[in-house]
Amino acid sequence: MDVFSTGTIGNLEIKNRLVMAPMISNLASPDGNTNEDHIAYLEERARGGYGLIITEYTYVDELNGKGSPNQLGMFSYSQTPKFFRLTERMHKYDSRIFVQLVHSGAKALQGLNTKKIFAPTAMDYMGNVPQTMSIEDIINVQEKFYRAADIAYKSGFDGIELHGAHGYLLEEFISPALNKRDDKYGGSLENRLRIINEMTENIKNYYDIPLGIRLSLYENDPDGYGPDYGLKVGESIRKIDYIHYSAGRFAPPASSAPFYYEHNHIYARLPRRPDKTTILVGSVINAADANEILKKADFVATGREALADPYFPYKLLHGHNPRPCIRCNQDCRRLGLNEVRCTVNIDTGLELYSTIRRNKKLIGEIEIDGAGIKGLEAALYALSLGLKPVIYEENVPGGQINDILEPHKRTEFKALVDYYLNELDRRGITVEKSRGTSGIDCSPDKVYPDIKNMGDVSINTNIYRYFDDALEISKKNTVIINPESLEILERSRREFYIKLAERQGIKFIKQDSYNINIFDKNQYDIRSAMISGRRAVDSYIMENYDELN
Ligand SMILES: Cc1cc2nc3c(=O)[nH]c(=O)nc-3n(C[C@H](O)[C@H](O)[C@H](O)COP(=O)(O)O)c2cc1C
Ligand code: SF4
Structure with missing residues (x-):
């Protein structure tokens, strides 16, 4: 099996083993509907070759199930036409699309919801104490999942994923630390899984599309469960076509491990290949990581790498290096207030307005002075527009990335510089080792004072x-x-x-x-350097428009 072999989940064939993991985008509309911004963002990943795309967590309960602003919701039949537009656009590229359904439980934000937040057991959830769910509440929530499943089915979704990970409602039932109930929904493993098993039974009775569940293989919290329990949970849930393992509840690193952690950090803790079809995620950034995952799982999911490079599958297929996610957890993790963005890909979340022009190509050369991130991004951008960049740099390419001394960060961030140099090299562009003075200025916009040689x-x-x-x-x-x-x-x-x-x-x-x-409110970082590089190219084009057309 390799990442480009055809796979199946239940009765569904999937063209390769590469899955875009569910990720909050906050690109939906405030009323929970999809829209062109949201569809364009997902469509770019379908165009990039993902065999399966799983939407972000999508609330089923509009009264107390929402976890973030502009979260996608699935709660009314009036939504089916727009959802149909979404699924249709994924199918255009032969990608399959599953919806991830969630009730946020104690992690729901009271300010976004009208009804009091609840959980299996009232306890302190990082400062908030939710109400304990009554049996009636449980039945009500299940009904909302059924309604959403029906909407998904009727809107052309190819499958349904229940969100049972990361401390949301279903995981609150699964987790022995959070579920202290003494009725039929708590106490034993069978009881803790009852709310889920009842739902999987009912959903599978009605719909012939794949149904799976996302689980945390382990929780990092001091009172959290370990991978053996996580594996047992996956293998004990009935009537599902697949398990999708992520990790974490509340304590860091939760699911998205920063650069201090090894790649494939969840894979490393999965005791063995589970007895059901399995999707596995966790810091997969390149082909080697992806291939390793297939030793224990059937499908490889990439979360942040799909934000960094929507064309990850396409590039693997053609033996090119993808633009690496540097696991900085910066622009993709400001989801309390913002839409999704990515520090190393300035088009993420803005696909509809991407400045990469796909059709009209320009003609000519462009000189670029400086091969920091700003100059390197300018060069790739110029290439995408049809221009041939000539790059000058008297020092080692990479600019201020070369000043990073902390080893974890240095390794991960240097991979970004290597990506640029490989991409340029592949197209026959080298960096001239001399000081450029007549091209577009790609020296850094800001350099902060050096403090390394200070004493105490x-x-x-x-x-x-x-x-x-x-x-x-x-x-x-x-x-x-x-x-x-x-x-x-x-x-x-x-x-x-x-x-x-x-x-x-x-x-x-x-x-x-x-x-x-x-302090700098507009800190000059990788993303601002990239934006500045593209802006410099755009200004050059404006000034020399006639010669370049
Ligand atoms: C921006 C962002 C949003 C996320 N939203 C979700 C989500 O809606 N549902 C979910 O199950 N996991 C979510 N996750 C977790 C990812 O799906 C994934 O499990 C995690 O990032 C590890 O994979 P990676 O190292 O490939 O990023 C999110 C992660 C990120 C970075
Ligand atoms: S913001 Fe950083 S961690 Fe998030 S996807 Fe982009 S590079 Fe990766």
Whole structure:
């Protein structure tokens, strides 16, 4: 079996083994409907070759099941025409599309819902205490899943995935730490799975499309369950056509591990190949990662890599390197308020307005001065428009990425530079080792002051690079960091960083003043460098429009 062999889930044939994992996009409309922004985002991944695409978690209960703003919802038959448009667009590329159905349980946001939040057991969920569900509540929720399943079936979805992972309602029933019920829905494994087994039985009685469940193989929380229990749960759920393993409940790294963790980190903890068709996810970034997953599973899901490069399958098929997700957990994880974006792919979430022009090609050369991320992105962008870039750089290509000293981050971020150089090399473009002065200026827009050679320091900042510098400085000097500074880092990255920093003697102390106070609301990072690179090319085209057409 390889990633391009045909696979089956239940009675459904899927053209390859590559699955786009369900990911919150917040691209739907405030009323929960799909729209062109949302469809274009998914369609780009279908065009990129994914055999199966699973939508983001989609709420079934409009009264107390919503977990994020602009979340996709499936709760009314008036939605079927637009959903039909969505499924039709995926089928155009011979991709299959499943909907992931969720009730957010205790993780639902009260502000987005009109009815009081509930869970299997009332307990403290990170500061919120939901109501305990009555038997009537359980039956009600099941009815809402059935209604959504019916809408999915009638709208042309090829399959249904129940979201039983990541601390949402169904996982709250599965998790021994969260389910303390003493009725028929708690106590034993059979009882904890009852709400799910009743639903799978009913849904499969009515619909002949594949039905699966997403599960956390393990929870990282101190009172969480381990992989043996996660495997047992998957194998004990009846009437499902597949299990989809992710990981995590609340504690970091939850499901999306940052660059401090190995690739295939969930695969490493799966005890063996499960006895049902299995999809497995977890930091798959390249062909080697994907092939390894198939040793224990039937399908490979990529989450963030599908955001970084929608053409991941296509590139694997043709032996090209995909644009790597650097597992920074920056722009894709601001989902409390924002739509999905990606630090290394500035078109993600904006597919409808992509500046890559697909049809009309320009003619001519463009000189690019500088081969940092800004210049490298400018070069690839110019190529996509038909122009031949000539790149000048007197130093090592990669610009400020080369200054990263922290080894985990350096390895992952350098892969992005390698991606650019490979892509250029493949098209016969090399970087000229000299200082360019007459092309478009691709030197960095901002360079923050270098603090690495300072002695003892106290730091108050939101600039990412200073957190790495602090690790370096602390090897010889005392370093104090304002704990509030760390709010810029995504939760799992933050927690890992704190452990690493404390091991090196860094102290997190709130004090009246710090000798480094550097904040930038519009921080210049990889994504801004890319945007700036494309903008420089666009300005050049505007100025030289006649010669280039
Ligand atoms: C932006 C984002 C949104 C996510 N939303 C969902 C979701 O709606 N449902 C779900 O089951 N998992 C969700 N996840 C978890 C991913 O599906 C996946 O399990 C996780 O990111 C690990 O895979 P990766 O390392 O390939 O990204 C989300 C992850 C990301 C990065
Ligand atoms: S924002 Fe970072 S972690 Fe998220 S998909 Fe993009 S590169 Fe990966």
